[in-house]
Amino acid sequence: MSIPISRPEPVTQQVNTILRNRIRDNIYPPGSRLPSESYLCEEFGVSRATIRTALTHLAVDGLVIRKQGNGTFVNQRINGVQTNFGGLWEFGELIEKNGFSVSIRSLSVLQRSATVMEAKELAIHSGDPVVELKRLFYADDFPAIYVVNLIPTMLLDTAVDQINGNLSIREILRLYCNKKIAYALSEVGACLAGSGVAEILNLKPQIPLLKIHLCFYDINNHPIVSGESYYDDTILKLRLVQAWH
Amino acid sequence: MSIPISRPEPVTQQVNTILRNRIRDNIYPPGSRLPSESYLCEEFGVSRATIRTALTHLAVDGLVIRKQGNGTFVNQRINGVQTNFGGLWEFGELIEKNGFSVSIRSLSVLQRSATVMEAKELAIHSGDPVVELKRLFYADDFPAIYVVNLIPTMLLDTAVDQINGNLSIREILRLYCNKKIAYALSEVGACLAGSGVAEILNLKPQIPLLKIHLCFYDINNHPIVSGESYYDDTILKLRLVQAWH
DNA sequence: CAGTGGTCTAGACCACAGG
DNA sequence: CTGTGGTCTAGACCACTGA
Secondary structure (H helix, E strand, O other): OOOOOOOOOOHHHHHHHHHHHHHHOOOOOOOOEOOOHHHHHHHHOOOHHHHHHHHHHHHHOOOEEEEOOOEEEEOOOOOOOEOOHHHHOOHHHHHHHOOOOEEEEEEEEEEEEOOHHHHHHHOOOOOOEEEEEEEEEEEOOEEEEEEEEEEEHHHOOOOHHHOOOOOOHHHHHHHHHOOOOOEEEEEEEEEEOOHHHHHHOOOOOOOEEEEEEEEEEOOOOOEEEEEEEEEOOOOOOEEEEEEOO | OOOOOOOOOOHHHHHHHHHHHHHHOOOOOOOOEOOOHHHHHHHHOOOHHHHHHHHHHHHHOOOEEEEOOOEEEEOOOOOOOEOOHHHHOOHHHHHHHOOOOEEEEEEEEEEEEOOHHHHHHHOOOOOOEEEEEEEEEEEOOEEEEEEEEEEEHHHOOOOHHHOOOOOOHHHHHHHHHOOOOOEEEEEEEEEEOOHHHHHHOOOOOOOEEEEEEEEEEOOOOOEEEEEEEEEOOOOOOEEEEEEOO
């Protein structure tokens, strides 16, 4: 297991973070115009290209709006809105954006054989061992999101019973598989709460729920983990921004 | 009403399109390595920065995967997947990605007064006139998506009865309002098919449906149009890619 | 008109993967 | 080691906005 080294953060990312914080802290108030790009160049002592990539990220996330010939403005409308697809799997973030505090409870961590469908999705053989994590995300101590994750056992560095189910999936992959996620596919749908899910989420059966199925892939385009999640969208709102391109 | 002028398309965008087409046409087959950035520089006679911005767009859309020290590879897994949030409002595109042919039928185009909620969202006064468009998207001649859009009448350049309800919302805004969309907010949820919606979509009542609420804003951060859409996600799959950042 | 963001170039150095 | 992509610079010209 390789030891994570801290290398200097890229300049463009540092600038991005600083500007984000200034917006968050109302140093650049909602609706106001940011300093010009050339000004920011001098302030940070970097080239304009660097400033621009940072600003571009902010614009894609909808945090700022750029107007040619006029300036860059803080968007006042994006409070509590997911600024990317993250809301589809970073459930902790989703819950926080909705104004709740988050906690995760691990319901079960066990090993079993993969079904045909599961094996196909995870690019393993049917019957191969997988670790099944059933977890429950709480929003202010109310059960909010039910998630079932599957990880091929062969990807694990550690024993199954050593897994801490209270971590985010990204942390789990980093700690126990030493894998980084390159990209994810997800599928959003609606379903009715079955009696099992309804009981876990403390809801009446037959209530409509949002169902999100997803699969993460590493840089070599191999599946690492799949997941199936259910939640009541009347409690948690899945809001997304998309800037035009 | 200004006359649209065709200016030369930005170089980076042309490169983007060419590479996209080459991937689509299997000139760069799935899983294969693309020519190196420096090679593409020479081939197109542009700087490396230009090539890189084009490739970055492809990578964000999940179309290619880049590996430092190795190369850029075509992702073979993104067939039929929305490469951005577009699927949340470009319903035509969504239907096509699911392998159907698209047609739009306008159910009604009428003017009425905005409710309190609607007025608030569209930043107009309660009771102000709005144009309500009810439309139905067909997938292979089966009714698939039901959409209700609201546009403040004051934004229209033309008379209400001149509106062609069979166009995409982007076209409608361009033709009748001369507005461009800067960004959009959307909210994804689940609901049960009411009897009205069920009849329109030719489904049994009480079936779970995906509900997508959205609002478009222009460059000045003013709301232009809101929308509410319903569809059966067992027929149309809303699949999304997200490359890590 | 001056100042803003939009596009593009040429070149540099670094980190990383593979042989 | 070579060649790949990752980061960054300095400078140029253009398009657009508002005064």
